Amino acid sequence: MFPAVVSIVIPNWNGRRWLPGCLAALSAQDRPPDEVIVVDNGSTDGSLEYLATSHPDVRVVALDHNTGFAHAANVGVRAARSELVALINTDVELAPDWLARMERRLAADAEAASVACKMLSLDRPEIVYDAGDVLRRDGACEQRGRFERDEGRFDQPGEVFGACAGAALYRRDAVLGVGGFDERYFAYLEDVDLALRLRLAGWGCLYEPAVALHAGEGSSHQLSGTHVYLVARNTLLLVAKAFPLSWLPFVAYRQTSWLWHAGRSGRLWPHLRGLAAGVAVGARAAVSERRRLRAGARVPIADAVPALPFRGPEAGGHPSRRVT
Secondary structure, three states: OOOEEEEEEEEEEEOOOOOHHHHHHOOOOOOOOOOOEEEOOOOOOOOOHHHHOOOOOOOOEEEEOOOOOOHHHHHHHHHHOOOEEEEEOOOOOEEHHHHHHHHHHHHHHOOOOEEEEEEEOOOOOOEEEEEOEEOOOOOOOEEEOOEEEEOOOOOOEEEEEEEEOEEEEEEEHHHHOOOOOOOOOOOOOOOHHHHHHHHHOOOOOEEEEEEEEEEOOHHHHHHOOHHHHHHHHHHHHHHHHHOOHHHHHHHHHHHHHHHHHOOOOOOOHHHHHHHHHHHHHHHHHHHOOOOHHHOOOOOOHHHHHHOOOOOOHHOOOOOOHHOO
């Protein structure tokens, strides 16, 4: 029934408080994983001691310091002994049928490299956290259903642009074949960048409404504002690597609106620092990688990132659908 071998990779950075729930949910899976790997990013909260005493069966790869989610994920994917690898955040608890459903879905389509799932809020499971990612030509990545009430709109399998790496299943060879996660991202949007490169290489991403409960920002609160910097920087890196020049007016429109919002929300300084860093790293990427990435693509960028509305309910994340 389950011919493939599946590894679970959990990047962890000071996630001791979340590990018991995450690992208990893995132990309760209808289809048990074939191995569980925790890549620890230099935790100082007792995570390693807890794993050694309470979960000696878990394979631990201990890094000296916080190298970022992208690097830890790459370490885990390379260390995995399985053809399929599920990436799970420490603050995620999976429904018992999650792995079985995700594996069956990916096994049924040889042209797909990943499967996204229905992620719900851990403390408010009636609220959708992510039902697959959508990348727009203005450089914004929308999480389908974000902040909406879970009323069945995302209960049908289908296809999406990409998967949130907080709870997703990947075909290991496909991920490694496009170079894995880009470690310059450190954290945030590294999964969107990977999804784009997979699509340019001809791979698809499926959606299976298997449930994963996600606390959200389980470790990002430790970044002390750095997440604002990283999102601003990484968005420009993503755009510089692949977007055609004809899309720059769309990007400028979105960047202007985000700049206004950063000023209104008291986050202007880290946002500006992120933009400055994004221009620098994006310029280098445009010179060294842009032509090579586009030349090697099997799918045109216009097909990989289809035209979608920038405003209104169809753009995703619309205030009219948010539940307070």
